[in-house]
Amino acid sequence: MAQDEKATGTEDILIGNQIDAFCIVLNDALRPLTDAEAIQSTAAHVLGESLGASRVAYAEILLNHQQVSIYRSYTNGVAELSGVFSTEEYGRDLIKDYRMGQQVIVSDIQHSKRLTEREKAKFKAIDIAAYCDTPLIKNGQLVALLIVHQSTPRQWTKLEARQIEETAERTWAAVERARAEAALRQSETKYRTLFESMNQGFCLCEMMFDEQGNPQDYRFLEANSIFESMTGLKGAIGKTARELVPNLEEFWFETYSRVVQTRKPERFESGSQAMNRWFEVSAFPIDTYPQFAILFTDISDRKQAAIALQDSEEQSRNILESITDGFFALNAQWQFTYMNKSAEAMLERSSNASVSKNLWTEYPGLIGTEFERIYRGAMHDQVVGATTAFYPDHNRWYEVRAYPARPGITVYFRNVTEQIQAQAALQHSEKRYQTLFESIDEGFCVIELVFEKDIAIDYRLVEVNPAFEQQTGLTQAVGKTIRELIPEIETFWFDIYAQVLRTGEPTRFQDHSAAMNRWFDIYAFRLEPAESNKVAVLFQDVTERRRIETEREAAREAADQANQIKDEFLAVLSHELRTPLNPILGWIKLLQSGKLDANQQRGALATIERNAKLQSRLIEDLLDISRIIQGKLLLNPTIVDLTQIISAAVETVRLAAAAKNIQLTLTFNPTAPVSADPVRLQQAICNLLTNAVKFTPDGGTVTVTLRSSDHRAEIQVIDTGKGIQPNFLPRIFDSFQQEDGSTTRKFGGLGLGLAIVQRIIEMHGGTVQAESQGVNHGATFIVKLPMNLQAQLSKSALEPHCPDAAQEGELNHVTVLLIDDDLDTREYQAFLLEQNGATVIAVPSGLAALQVLDQTLPNVIVSDLGMPEMDGYLLIRQIRARTSKWGGEIPAIAVSAYAGEFNQQQALEAGFQQHLAKPIEPEELIRAIATLSRSQA
16 A cells, blocks of 8 residues: 555656656746737647647636637647637536536547537537547636547546636636736827817826825826926926916815825815916816826916906907807896807807897706706806806716896806716726726736836835735735835836836736745736836736745655665665675585685674674664664663773774784773663664774774763764865765765774764763864864763673673573574574574474474574564463463563564564574573573572
8 A cells, every 4th residue: 555655646747747757848938928919829839739639728718607628729630720609519417517627538539438429420510539538617607628639549647638628717817817907008008099189187296295194295197198288398298387376376275185095085265376277177086095186277367358348348359259168148037148259059049049038938848957047057156157067958978057147147057068978988987997906816016117317225115905905915006106005115126117107018027026025926917108107017026936946856856866765775785785695605605615714714703793793783774763763762770880981882893903913092080970771782883883894994093082071071083084065064974975975985884883873972961073174184083062060870780781691501401482484593503502502393383383382391492583474472372371271471572684673562462571583692592591491489
């Protein structure tokens, strides 16, 4: 099962890597495209080429959910499939699967049980023998299908199905974003066209307040082309009202501040002495606080006409005839007394035909309207009235002002139908734009670049959508510059947006902001007119996506490195295990030949023993590192004298040092005893000394010192050997690490010794470190252990326990039941025990052992664990189930090549008194049997 899971995991990694590679190709192909249909066509082409498919099509579900639309399909040897198709053609079962989001895969249509013969014939007619359809469900609705056809039967693989799903998702996302961008551009174009075509002045402004919230000024953000001719102000965009008209009256600031703060529009007429003009103004707030818009008309001519009318009727008449507004006068009986030419043109009636005619008789459609209300207010209440309303009889909008003029009234009016329609279209466009603006998941903002000597140094955020804050983490950003929000923002952003502004060419890119600690996918385009210095930015935070890609790459590299280390380790292990086997097998054959004299035989046996012990040490190192990794390396601490521990360790390498003429120097200063496991601590010191002797050339020196420092015992092992390269020092205590392959070839070993040393020392609460000045400058290993200052032990208590050597004849009068299925091992152990005085009953199986116990009771049982049919665990359980009369309490020793802590614990729990790991030293086996036999006695 573990192998299956491992294979599945490896397959998933390979599929993931291939999907990643394909997505890179797909993204590169789609990134520069801004047209939705081009994206569909390109995605189909990329997938089709990758799969070798006959046909690939991206089908969109139309709003009625009864039809699907295919713009263009990719084909390879089959006919094009495009147009609008009914969903009924797919069949109810398929549509049901699609709406549930299930990918539908058919490998051979002609042998499919879910299709009728009629449906099979339809597929065959358009060269479809196999298909894989992938639906896209968004907000619970089926929105699109990615269809892949094959003209021959095809077994679709897991990779291909994943590839099709990934293409469907990415195509949908790219198509939706392209349409959002197109809608933004279309909305901006409509808005700009209306903006420039109006015959009224229009400007977008931003109110400026002081810290107490009092209005100080307002800045012009946008203005249409007629703005300059109506105000006489040039180059207004980006400047404030006080900069343009320093002595502008406070009335204007107070009025516009009120509009912004109350969020209520105001309509009024007012004159500016500073500008020497009269204006009719509509001011209204917009969504972006504290911005507001002004729609205005220069009515200076009208005001001059009114003044002239008071001065001179003739002069007034001339003026009235020259103004563009319609004008007529009514007497107290509602009869026309005068109508100017503009009125004649708008009403399509001459002044002569209208004079003396009654208003209500000639224009009965006025009755009950806003027009009647203001006319009667001016006539009866002497109140100036104004309105803009629709007059159905003319199918027009009129803007009308009525003034009292005893004994009647005067009326100014003009046709504002185009302006009203333009304003309605503008509001509709703005509403559509705002809906899209607020609903998209991508962040969106409009920025206004700030230049200094033609170099972009900052930008101001003019508009942001709700997703902006989520994508950037920036709050209350509108009206602020990016440097105010992020003082350390990188300057390359200004360069990119300035390039878009200068060239007018949109750009799409991905980049990282260290100041924001985020990655962004960005599409930026210029807003017209270019003089506004505005750029629209559509963006998405892709930090998590980049992090996943980075982690995936790091994991891939780590896996590759781990595989390399594993391969190198297995090669070294094979080499290290085979190397001692060569002389062992060789000398055994020579011994078997009988051609060696006594001295040669002794030399051969010594060589065999030395290499067998070398193999044993390699296996012990592997077991130790396994225990360390599993956290099962245990200590048996006692109070020990480090001098004796070090001296015992030195003795283990003295012969090897003498063989290389290496001088061993010991310097011991008195220290307090330490609490330690003497066996493990001696093992650690032995490993350090073995390395020192191994890597020191003939005639060199190895020095061992012991001293106390800051309540810690410090042991130093110093050699004059090959030294350590600086770049290897940080990894010297890692498992399976050696400087290079030549180290293994020259000196041998698995690279485990120092890893074991570090773990043993750390388990004692100490530290170990390595120092070296470099190659050929030797190395120093420093071990520091905490001292036990309160230990008051006798000299005998401080001496490490050295078990006595087995004495010849130690097993006299001891009967041993020996069980092992391996004949060679059984005969060897039986011979060994008999040589030491034991009576041995040797059997090959657990069943045979039980038969022996039915006849006789030995003093000790020695059993192998890994036997066929009845293993050692089952045997000891059956023995322990017996009464003492039938051998149920005979002490037993388990022998096994499984040497882990778990195996030892398992043997003891099963009923054995002791567990010995193969290969077993003869003295160890004899001593264990003797101890158990004495305990029984």
